[in-house]
Amino acid sequence: MAASDTERAQQQIDEIEALSSIYGDDWCVVDENEKIYCIKISDSLDQPKWTLCLQVILPPGYPTAEPPIYQLNAPWLRGQDYTELANSLEEIYLQNLGESILYLWVEKIREVLVEKAQSSDPEPDIKKTTEEVDEDDGDDFLLDYQPIQEDEIKMLNYMTSESQEDEELPPIHHGNPVTDRRSTFQAHLAPVVTTRQVKRVLEKLYENKKIASATHNIYGYRIYCEDKQTFLQDCEDDGETAAGGRLLHLMQILNVHNVLVVVSRWYGGILLGPDRFKHINNCARNVLVE
16 A cells, blocks of 8 residues: 555654754755755765765655755765766666665765775865854854855856857846854845846946955856756855855745855854854845845
8 A cells, every 4th residue: 555645744753753863964955944954975984085065855756756956065976986876876876766865975975985995086176165164263254265256256257158249237136144153144135037137136246345355256147048948057166065056946946047046154253053054044035035
């Protein structure tokens, strides 16, 4: 007999409780209502070289009738590496149809990371680290972590063809700041229909010294291309690993079109752990709803 919705919901609750007790701080609830979770996985607990974030959405039919929707986030994960890992996860799902598989997925990913650490692969070259590195001197923190705005703007320059006429700067709305343990988060939103407008809004925001001095300026945008009936979308973590992907994910779930959302975070010297993602998404959601 097929599992009822109630049974499936209970299986999901049981699995989530188990995973959160197994993985502790590495397990993070992005959005309880939408059943979005993120697990940080690394090759070793002491001195991790390779780290990856697995983000999952549990659809109503999981585990008996539907697989989890997932995203793998790591700066070094590209091309062949991504395909091979994704194929391994699909295989595990097919071998365990109807079962709860998140634990198997996490351990498979960890296995791959351990192999990478033991093989001759050079360590990932990550120029900017996330704030979750214990720092004692909160006040000096801003100096070490300047956003690499010029590179981002150059990148957007490259994306937008120079032949386009300069488009007018869209209006920018600023959300209410949220402060938790001396860290402050604030979202900014602008309607955009081209990547050039995205670039203009970012440049305008960075003219503001306060925003330019934020520890991270995380952003995501989604532009609907009427002619191709597809979305042009991208995101930027700005050193807060996986935050851009989560922000874009939230925008996809809320099905927003033609909008750029930037969330600035000023770090106050106290680590927030997974709560920082909750604040980033809440700020973004509030400014989108407004």
